[in-house]
Structure formats: structure tokens, C-alpha cells
Amino acid sequence: MSEHLNILYGFGRPLSPFYGLAMSIRAAFYKKGLLRKQRLPVPVISVGNLTLGGTGKTPMTIYLAKLLRAHAPAIVSRGYGGRAKERVNVVADGSGIYLDAVTAGDEPFYMAENLPGVPVVTSRRRLDGGRYAVDSLHARTVILDDGFQHQALERDLDLVLFKVDSFLGNNRVFPGGDMREPLMALRRADAFVLTCVNDTNRERAQAIKRALLKKFPQIPVFTAEYHPICLVTPNKKEIGLAEAKRKAFFGFCGLAQPASFVRSLESAGLQTVGFQVFRDHCRYFKPELEFLKKRIAGCSANALVTTEKDMVKLAGKELPLPLYALRMEMRPEADFDAFVLGKISSTS
Template identity: 70%
Template sequence: MSEHLRLLYTFGRPFSPFYSVAMSLRAAFYQKGLFKQQRLPVPVISVGNLTLGGTGKTPMVIYLARLLAARKPVIVSRGYGGRARERVNVVSDGRTICLTAPAAGDEPFFLAENLPGVPVLTSRNRVDGGRYAVEHLGAGAVILDDGFQHLGLWRDVNLALFKVDSFLGNNRVFPGGDMREPLKALERADCFVLTCVDEDNRKRAEAINRALNKRFAGIPVFMTGFRPLSLVTADGGEIALADGPASFFGFCGLANPHSFQRSLQLAGIKLDGFQVFRDHCRYFKPELDFLHKQSRGSAAQAYITSEKDLVKLQGRQLAKPLYALRMEVAAGEDFDRFVLEKLESAG
């Protein structure tokens, strides 16, 4: 945890009960119909989480978009950090990427690059985004990226994701902790998905599974991990893991950097150093100069980072060749069947 967050949670702890009550009342008003939920004429699947920070939502959205390809899905995202300010911003229409990464936001642009043929929209109001997807892009299904707290749009499948290593963080509601809402909010979920499960944390994942089953009986829990695929080059090329350099200096600007570092190691990547940058780092000259300084004494032949970071490094000049590790979600047939059957029953 960064020092900034540590201070925020320390001084924000007295205010957590007030925020918790406010979020509970908001959810209750939607449940009782005092706040209206809008419905779309196509199925909606929401990918979200209870905690702040990364839980693997973006890779899951990519996985679901491919799983639901026959339904002509459209992705609707909040567009965190993006400069585009229209009511609905078309990041990709399924044929052309229409916005740059700074305009779209890191995650939506990354989704557009990795999902040719799948439209990606950003909108502060997911209802507006969903309607645009149906009326202008012919969506047969809408995937909400980070939609668990956006209650204004009805969803047919509500996924709540947890990263195994962090789970509920410090178990306190913001601003005293990592949780966006009280634990009771998880009763809205149709299923729980534990992400980033590997052999090192499998026992912890199984313990979390048991705890969720005990507290939320009847809501299924699925475990997913990551499967390393290849190395992506700075110019968009792709090579096999075995054909890459012998050693790398790793770095990233992610919410859970050490999880990414472990993913590199589990993929067989030999690391001769690793540097953490702040989440959503834009990698301007000071950051690149610092990276060069930190890696100067390393025997690494190249840099390696995440695909999300690679998007923000396009056009940047580095002292060594740059690669990113391409991974995909590894989910079981039970999870696929659950999602498809839920959507089928929705129409």
C-alpha cells in the first residue's frame, strides 16, 4: 500500500460509517424502486468489484467479449482518466479505433486494441452508453466494465471479482479502507470470481471460497487464473516466449504491481530487476529517466512490462528493447456454462 493511501485510510477511518450508510441507503432505494433502474432490450453483463484497485476486470471483459462473440457484444466503460467528455464517446466502432489512449482512457483503449470487431464506448452514464450501443451499433449484448456500483442500469448477470492476494483489503469501507460498499452489497452478485489464482495462492483461494460460501450461500464461486501466451513488441509484433531475450528488467504502473511481477516469474521470465511506478503512470521524461537510472546496473537485455503499460509507452524512447507479456484469462467450462445459461434465460 502506498504512503498516500495509508494516510488517507488512517485519517478517513472516522468517516467510513457515514459513507457506508450512504452507500447502503442508495442501494436500498434502487432495490425498493425509489431510484429507477433502466432496462435495455438486450442482455447486460456487468463486471465489477467491491474494492478499490485492480481485480482483473479488464482481462475478464476481454474474455467475456470473446465468449459472447456470437451475440455481437458492445463494451461500455466509465473511461477513467480519459479526456473525452461527450455524453457517449466511441473508442472503437468495431472497425476503427476512433480515439487515442489519452482521450479514451487506458483501459478502454486497451480493450479496443485487443478486441478488433468489438465496439468499445465510454460514458459517465452507463444507461446512455448502453442505449447508444443498442441503437447505433446493433449490440446483441452489453458488457459493463466496472459496473457493480452503477445501479442505474439493470443487469442480467452481475459478476463480483476478487483478486485472491488482496481479497477485501483491510475490510473497511472507504475512506477508511479499500471497500467501495459494505459487505452486504455482495448479495447483489450472481456469482463471485476469484482472479489471479495460481499454485502459490491456491490454498488462500480455497479458504476465501469457503468463507464466501458460508456468508453468501447459494451464490456460486469460480476460480480463474492467467495463462501466458507470448511477448508483444513495442511496434505491435508478437513472438513466442521461448524466442525472447534471456533476461529482462521488469516494471509496471498497476494497482497490484507485485501480482504482475509474480505473473512474469510464473511465466518463466527471468528478471534482473523490477521497478514499480504509480498506478496509471503516464511515463513522461522524469519516469523514463528514473527507469533508465534504476536499470543501468542490470544485466537485463530488455525491458518487460504489462500490455496496459505498453499502450502508454508508444512512441517513447527507452535504453533497451521493450516487450510486454501477453496473457489471457484461464476460466473453466463451468464458468462459461454459467454465464451463457444466465444470458440465454435473459433472452
């Protein structure tokens, strides 16, 4: 955790008990029916987390959409950071993409680009987006991106993701820490997924798995790894990693947890001669691009490398070197697919 964030959490710590209590009361109201939950006529899967920041929700959402292609999935996202303000915004309808990354938000646009044939919509109220996906886009399964705290919509499978290296952060509830809700909110989950498992943290992942099973013995725990596949250019041409290893890259990203991208570059065997971190969901306006150009000028790089989510926000931007994005693939453990498909089949 950065020193800047530590200071902010220090100021917010006295308010954490009140925020945690408010979230617990809200959850209790939904459980008792004092706040109304509504159901769609198709199976609904929520992909979410308990903590702030990245845990791999977008890669998991993409993975599920591919797994469930036979069930006509549609993705409903809040569209964080996007400029579209309609009740429901159609990013893609399964036959074409209609909003760019600035309008839709970088993550919905990224999902639409990587899931041809799968509708993607954004809506502040997931219920509105889900209804539109079913009624107008003929979805037979709805996947909620970042849906764990959005309890107004009933779901048939609630997946909660944890990044192994960060897990619960500082174990405090916002605004004094990383947790969006108190720990016992996890009783709503149907399964936990520990993401970003690799050889260096595998023992930690197993320790976390044992702790979760001890605390919530009725909830299964799965693990998932990320593997570098190739590089892609802005026009979607794929470059093999063997060829890419001949280049000297300057890396950059705008992620909540940039260290994970650095590790991905290392695992891909790419040579980096410099690296720059930008704020999460950075839009790469002129000041950021000018700063990036100055950083690149002082090193021996002959190419740039970033994440696919960052690349979608750089379309049409002038850069001093060729740009590539590292394509990663999520690989959950073997039993995960059967678990998901079994849940969907039982509710269809």
C-alpha cells in the same frame, strides 16, 4: 498494503461508517425504486468488484467479449483517466479504432486493440453508452466494465471479482479501507469470481470460496487463473516465451497491485535484473521516462518488459532498450462458460 496507504486509511477511518451508511442508503433507494433503474432491450452483463484497485476486471471483460462473439457484444466503460469528455465516446465501432490511449483511457484502448470487431465506448453514464451501443452500433449484448456500483442500469448478470491474495483488503469501507461498499452489498451479485488463482494460493482460494458460500449460499463462486502466453512488441509481433528466456529484462508497471505482475514474470520464467513500480494508471511523461532511463543505466538489462496496459501508453515514446509486454490469458474454471451462456440465453 503500503505504509503510505495505511497512513491515509488511518486518517480516513473515522469517516468509514458514514460513507458506508451513505452507500447502503443509496442501494436501498435503488432497491425500493426511489432511485430509478432503466433497462436496455438487450442482455447486460456487469463486471465489477467490491474493493478498490485491480481484481482482473479488464481481462474478464475481454474474456466475456470473446465468449459472447455470437451475441454481438459491445463494451461500455467509464473511461477512467481518458481525456474524452463527450456524453458518449466511441473508442472502436467494430471496424476501426478512433481514439488513442490518452483520449480514451488506457483500459478502453487496450480492450479495443485486443478485441477486433467488438465496439468499445466510454460514457460517464453507462445508460447513455449502452443505448448508443445498441441503437448505433447494433450491439445485441452489453458488457459493463467496472459496473457493480453503477446501479442506474439494470443488468441480467452481475459478476463480482475478488483477487485471491488481497480479497477484501483491510476489511474496512473507504476512506478507511479498500471496500467501496459494506459487505452486504454483495447480495446484489449473481456470481463471484476469485481471480489470480495459482499453486501458491489455491488453498486460500478454496477457504475464501467456502466463506463466501457460507455467507451467501445462493450465489455461485467460480475461480479463474492467469497464464502467460507470450511477449508482444509495440507493433504486435508475438515472441515465444522460450525465446524470451534468453533475454535479461528490466521490468516496470503502473498498476494498483504491481506484485501480481512480478509473479506473472516469474511464472513465465523470464529473467529480470531490475524492476520499477510507478503509480497506478501512470501516463509516462518525461519525468517518469527520465527516471526509468536512470534506473536502467545501472543494470545489465538488454530489454524492457511491462504489461500490455502500460505498453499502450508508451506508443511513440523514446526508450533506451527494446520494449515488450507480457501477454496473459484468463482461464476461468470449466463451468463458468456454461453459466454465463445460460444466463444470456435465458434473457435474450
